[in-house]
Amino acid sequence: MEITKLSPQGQVIIPKSLREAHQWEVGQEFIIIDIGDGILLKPKKAFVVTKLDDAAGCLKYQGKSKTLEDMDNAIRQGVEES
DSSP states (O other), X not given: OOOOOBOTTSOBOOOHHHHHHHXXXXXXXXXXXXXXXSEEEEEOOXXXXXXXXXXXXXXXXXXXXXXXXXXXXXXXHHHHHO
């Protein structure tokens, strides 16, 4: 069992032995779950990089291809509306 302290800035040091055992590097993000009498830290999984070819099959658009200018105008319109 390891013991650590809460700093005045609200930070907790995860002991080196645990960081190494779990292969957590600087910048590792964690999901914090309140379990009533304490908290659970779960490492946030890195977002899996996908290629356009992996996702393109789910696109159902059948019309004429849009130009970059068409897409820029649609984005601009959406920003103006919000």
